[in-house]
Amino acid sequence: MTAISTHIVPIELGERSYKIHIGTGLIADASTFQNLPKASSVMVVSNTTVAPVYARQLLTALSQPYATVHLVELPDGEQHKNWETLNLIFDALLGHACDRKTLVVALGGGVVGDMAGFAAACFMRGVPFVQIPTTLLSQVDSSVGGKTGINHPMGKNMVGAFYQPLQVVCDIDTLSSLPQREISAGLAEIIKYGPIADMEFFTWIERNIDALLQRDASALAYAIRRSCEIKAHVVGQDEREGGLRAILNFGHTFGHAIEAGMGYGAWLHGEAVGCGMVMAAQLSHQLGLIDSAFVDRLRTLIVRAGLKVAGPVLDAKDNAGRYLELMRHDKKAEAGEIRFVVINESSQASMQTAPDAMVRNVIDMCCTP
């Protein structure tokens, strides 16, 4: 990638504040890690796909400030985001006699970050944590918010913790080895920040979608930076997801139903969110909040990003019923009532319930038979 200058996004969370470094060549540069606390050891958590490509340069950079640097490689994939895999991290930490000051560093996508972060939150009731997201999705999504966790057979991310990292490093170089499908999946979460918060940014994405797909370093860096800024602004007002923060889940209620219904891993999270946003926009239209032209505009951009806009059929007999059933089990549901994130024309998002008949209608309209 063409080298670009590093940009820092500060995340203001009182005593849990930290900085996101966005740039090129960051992983291999020991100075990236110069302001972290002292410790006798570091545990880098990665997976069998990412570690062979990036672990060596990271371990070399970390071995300047830290005496002992360990690596644990997890199996790759959402289907491994469970207790058994999490326990591999605990086994490694205890097997290497790590202590309460050991720094845990996540090197990988969202699954690695969620599991390494949850392990850091729980190991000896909390050790320091640094996140190096290596996918576009995790750079714009997991960099801010402190959400960590694992899946349960009965639901995604059902077991976890809010745990803030000491630092996040978004090295654009890592995106060069990413499959195109994952670039598109990441763009879904980037596009999301338009309708819920900033239509100027949405227009910028429309103009720059080709540069982003071609992995132009400057375009990617700007998109990551702006996404992190918007998310930070929302999270800063609602760290523990009491209310406002829920708007970040635009497209996620339908998206989670797609992920769960297809079996975790069949659709990438970003792909499900991309399709889920079209469904949530359609619902917003049915509720009279936006006109159909905006639904079309959003759908067009999602298609240009290389993403699917038609929902999968989850049940041949009662497809809408299956979606509803899955959505009622969503974490955001309360007492079985589904709370949808809807949008209006002024890029304001809000939480709303909707009649089952209307939701069924939206699902029928948006799913390919």
Added chain:
Amino acid sequence: MTAISTHIVPIELGERSYKIHIGTGLIADASTFQNLPKASSVMVVSNTTVAPVYARQLLTALSQPYATVHLVELPDGEQHKNWETLNLIFDALLGHACDRKTLVVALGGGVVGDMAGFAAACFMRGVPFVQIPTTLLSQVDSSVGGKTGINHPMGKNMVGAFYQPLQVVCDIDTLSSLPQREISAGLAEIIKYGPIADMEFFTWIERNIDALLQRDASALAYAIRRSCEIKAHVVGQDEREGGLRAILNFGHTFGHAIEAGMGYGAWLHGEAVGCGMVMAAQLSHQLGLIDSAFVDRLRTLIVRAGLKVAGPVLDAKDNAGRYLELMRHDKKAEAGEIRFVVINESSQASMQTAPDAMVRNVIDMCCTP
């Protein structure tokens, strides 16, 4: 038990402040729970020993403010304080479609409290939690501090979270069904607060040890209250165990070695701490901090409480070496250096390292061949 008036100990932790209710007849009294947040459901977590005795009256009291009350019974014992058992709680919560506002109530001893609290901390990244400790040890120890967690095959409480309850209810009535061995184990933690913080309280325990052993409600209520007050004072200054809070681990470094070396469950935690305090006092004496008369005074009280004061032999060939090995793996160790809590004549406790030869000598003196 003779009814006594309820005493409230406030625990001041900013926005995480809560109250400990100490008294008789509390579990069966719906007014005990009148100030808790609204929720559509409650999940009571107990075990197969405690639930048959106390669950029904608790469920009845809770069903006044709450529409739906569920119960999950865990297998009883420290050997079940692991992920498999924790997962029974998640299975129950998800199986009953519980949500983010569901109140988790722990009804049982330290193991139930630690697991229910950790489940509450992790379920959907945190749901409200109430603790009803039913053993003397958990009433004086788990009521304050917010420590939750499970064991790992390589160490006790290695995986967990700091998570504060909304309320703690210490119902003295529950102590009437406790085996005598567990009364003694609880007294070990009560005795602990003397040498580390309050020798007047120590003298009070010496005078009232027989009443405590005979389960006099007033004596127990005072001992629980004073223990919680002292612990609250320490924890209030150091919620996350940065420094001062470590003095609460007086006797625990040796004690954990006994528990781990004998296999968890062979010695009760309080029994191991009782014996560990004698060893830690002996070490304090060797370091010149207290005279031998105080070691004898502490040993005498621990014997009167019905506890063992001679450490078990963990390895016939190199017993002291085995203790040292186990202590180096303790959570409080840093880079393999063991940090002991030692005491001086003015009931001030501090953290200190000690030469291996001195520690070996203490172990040799204190263990029965």
